[in-house]
Structure formats: C-alpha cells, structure tokens
Amino acid sequence: MVVAEGAGWSGMGWQPWTDLDRIRARLDAGADPDSGEGFDPPPLHLAAQEGSPEVVAELAGRVDDVDAQDEGRTALWRAVYFGRFDNARALVAAGADPWRPMMAGWSPGRLSLAGPTPDLFAPPAGGIGLSDAETAAAAEARRLTAALGDFRDPYDDGMGLACVAGISAAEAARRLEATPIEDTGPGSLPDDLSSHEVLYIVGAADVPGGCVISQPWGYVPSMPEVTDPLSAGTVCYGLYDNPKSGNQGSISRDGVTEDRDLYPGGEPSADDSADEILASYLYRDHAVAYSCAYAGLRLTDARAITSPDVWLHLPSHHYWR
Template sequence: MGSDEDMMVGPAARWAAGEREPEQSPRRADDRRYEPRPDWQRMVRSDWHDLRVVRTRLAAGADPDGDPQDRADGGPPPLHRAAEEGAAEVVAELAGRVSDLEAVDGEGHTALWAAVCADSPDAAAAMLAVGADPWRPVVGERSAGWLGLRNKCADVFAGLPGAVLPTADETARQQEADWLIGLFTGEYPEGLAAAFVAGLTEDEALRRVGLDPAACSPLTEADRAAWDALEHEAGDVTGVSAVPGGCVLMHAYNYWLRTEEALIPLSAGTTAYGLYFNPKGGVFGTLARDGAVVLHEEIGLDPDEDSPADHWLFRFYDRGPEHLHDASCLAYACWTAGLSPTSAEQVLGPPRRWATPPGTR
C-alpha cells in the first residue's frame, strides 16, 4: 500500500499540484455572454479578456470586490481572476473600481502577485499604474516585485524605486534552472516514477535494486515501440539510462522507485531523488543521501514562507500560459540529485536499456 499522499484522488488533488481547473461552462452565444448579471457567476476564462462582458456585469450591479459569499468561501476576487487570466484592459477597469488594491485572496495573495505568477507583465503594469504596492510582503518577505524581477515581468519592476535586482550568481542559477525546465516543457509524464542517482553507472544502479545488468540489454527499435505501448502494464519493467552526472531509473504507473526500499541502497555514498507523478493527483518526491532518507515532499505546489528556496527557483508558483508545472518538477528532481540530462528522453524514456522483458509480471 502507498502512503496517504500516494492515495490522493480527484480533481482537487490535481489542481493542488498546479493544474488549472477546467472551464465548466460551455461557450455561450453572444446574446448570453452580454446578458446583464449583478454577479460574477459563470465567468469563463475568455470572459476575463472581454471588457464588454465585465462592464456589462458592473453596470448591472456586480460588486467589483467580488460576491461576499464567494469571498467568504475563499474564492478569488474578480480582480485576482482578471490579473491571472484576463486582459490588461479588464485588469485596469477593475483595479480602478475596487475598494482595496491590496486585498488578498484565500491564500493571502494580492492581485498584483497573481499577475506576476501568471507571467503577465501587461496585467502587472496595469495594477502598478493605479497604485498597487510592488514591495508589499506577500509570502514571508517576498513581494510581487521581488518575484517579478525573477520572471517575465522583470522589465515592469526593474526601473521602480526600491528595486533590488538579482545578483549575478542568482541570475546564473535561475538561467540554469530555466534551461532544465525548458528541456521538459511540453512533456506530460503522468504515472512516471523515476529515481535520479548521482555518480552511479547504469550497471551499478541496477545491481543496487536487485536487477541483473547482464539481463538488461539495449533497446532495439522494436523494443522502443513496445516501451511506448506498455502504459499501465509497465509496472514491473525497469528502464535505465545514463545521464551526465549519473543515471536515471524509470517505471510507469508504479511508485516503487521513490520508496525507501529503492532509494536507501541507491543513495549509499551518493544522492538519489525519487519522483512519482501520481495519476490520481499530486507529484511526490523523496530525497535520500548516504543510505538514509532525509526528505519526503509534495512538489509543484504554490511555495509558502517555509518552502525550500529551490521551490522558488524552479517556479512552482508559475501559473502562466506555458503550463510549466510538470517540466518544473522534472527539472527540480534532476537538479536536486545533481544530474544534467541533455534530452527529455533520458528521463522520460524510452530508456537506453530495460531490465525485464515487456509484459512480464
């Protein structure tokens, strides 16, 4: 049996891991879209890009600060939704009407913070133009300006009074992290389990988890096609690929590679990081060093005041249009183990070798 974190189910767990809640309302005909309503119900993502829709709601009596019951239930105020999902002109319209530009949502985040997390410099600029505070602490001592100086909003904040630019070392680390994220952008590793191990050859890693390297042959082209087709049947098939700095072992739909049973022997005298993309929701990691597990964590969630600094470095806060969540988790695992892959395939497969014939149980 897996741990409680491995058993997370349902859409709430997926959204907690960084996926966006799907739109529930179908596209309405134009006459319905512009129907006067004194609330913000049934607003879909595209509506936050349509100034006419928003002005029609406001004219009908919709509260720019949000529906009181929605606020009481922890829902995001309209300005926060516009800042994350909408057009700058909609942000400007609402920002000029709200009673408090620094109002927070159920997570304690301001609308300016939401704009920065969405990689929206235009929305951030619209908020600043009406007086939003760029240096107000939002998460611990981190402000929207601090965060914006480290993503695509940097030009919006760099010239403001009080701006403290990242150091050369911080910039270099961020560039390296972003390169790794870019390596995996566009990949969808649902169900993947992988162990990232520093300093070991493929043969040594296989021996440490009880597999015979002699029985682990390089994949042929037919084998590669078979690996792609394994899907749910791959739980007992272990793939392995050498990666600059060590190697990666991989399973599909079997989280064993992030358990202590696998990571303790793999990490003897080195570092290993086990990662599992639970198809029921959530991404879970385990860090082991020198034969001992030192950390269990769920990754890809919005960082908080106590989160490791690398959760910020790998942009777990990002809610931008590029959907970096899965790529950030994979890049973080490589970084934490000290590996430097040169292709996504080295981590996601097909692997260079596999340990048991496909389909055996």
C-alpha cells in the first residue's frame, strides 16, 4: 500500500493521472484530494488537464469544492482550456458550474464558445455569448493556425521571428540598415549554422497586414535592436523558440520595448486582460500563429517564414549592446 507523505502526492508530478487504481490507492492511504504537492496545482486540476474522466470523477467526489480555484481558474476551466472535453463533462456531472465568473470574464462555458465545442454546455438563463469582435477573433485563429500548419525542424527549434504590422519588407530593410543578398544560390549563404556570421543574415517577406522577418537558425529577429526600430509608428511582436527554455515573446511599440519574457501560445496568467486570455486559448501551442496574430498579420501559408522573399545582411555595428 502507498503511504501518504505530505499531501500524499509526492512523485506524481503531471503523470499518471489516467491510472484510476493508482489514484484510489493514494487517496485510500490518506492523500489529500484538495491539496497539491509543492508548487503543483490541486489534484483535481491536474486530473482535469492531464487525466481521464474516471480519475476526474473519483477526485471530484472527494474534494470539498469541485469549483475550488487555483491561479484564478477552476478545474473545469482547465479542462476546457486544454481541450479535455470528456473531463469537462465529468466535472459538470459532479456539480461544477460552467458559467461561474473568472479569468477576466472568461468562465469555462464562455471560453468553450470560442473553441471547437461551442455546444459543450447548456446555455444559462438569459444567454451568454461572444461579442462580434470575439467571434471574428476565433474565426481568424482557426484560419491562421490551419494556414500555417505544424512547423518542423529547422523552422521551430531555435527559430527567431519579428512580426511587424503595417510596413513592407523593403521598409523593414531600410529601418534595419540591411543589405539585400542578391545571390542566394548554392554557396551564397553560410553552410555552418554554428558560425557567428549567420546571425547577421535574416529573411524578410511581405504578408497581408505587414511583413515578417525570420531566421530559422537564431534569435536575432527577436532582439530589441531589431524589434524596436521595426516598431516605429507601429507594433512588432518578437518570438524566439529557445531550445533550452521554450518560446519567448516580446512586444515593441513605437520604437520602445513594451514587454519581454512573454510566453506566446502558453497558458495565461490570472491577471491577464480578457483579450490576452482569449488569444492564449485560441493559439494554445501555436506560438508562431500567436505572434503573427498579435501584429495583425494574416498569412495564407508558411512560405513567408520557410521561404522568405529576400535574404538580408544586417550591419554588425549595433546589434549587440
């Protein structure tokens, strides 16, 4: 028999919340159904996100409050956000409230209206719907993520992007004092991607709504020395897919870095705005699409990133402070 220590969930982590027998053994040995281990969310929240409907139902029958919040959201909210709709149904069957207000007005039920299962929950009396702008944002997210598809190496791991609203690739080159590389045939670009020289080479392409500066092998497009001048009079979203720490986002507006160390495509914070929470849901695990959408770019495919219109050589005199 498992002997409970602390809250009784030591060693569980995020897995395996699909093993009903294992979860029952922990609970029967005294594990606390209402308390996580260390910095982990409560068990019901972990099960809602990672587990099975059977485990969710078991925990929901043992907790003090099926709608207890962690970081501003309930277990049901997590189930909806992570697309675990069977778990969401199990929580509602256990008494969870889909329309309980939270997360800047995005209750679990209202959040589901923007996703692939708008009929997941019975509507409340009086009705709760999406605004026209929210409906349009959801439709554009479906279109954009489908248009971009799934990125594969070398266009995801270690890639850098700058998504700029309202300017052309030619204007971006001017702002960056970059020189177009006329000869892009065999041997014209460095073969050694570990060389320092490749950091000065970026791709540029015009897209509906603005332009994209890309670098399949490096972080340079996301540097403030690039995003700040690009954002003069407009907005630029920078993205670096750091192989060590994951996606890193930044916002530059009108020539100034507004925010850094963001997590595009990741779970939102409790203090995020309503628009930020919606975008996080619509572009979950789609960091490139999130970055493009933030700048209002409406790409029709991924060629602007994988096959830029032009390669640019950046000047070396001011890119490393």
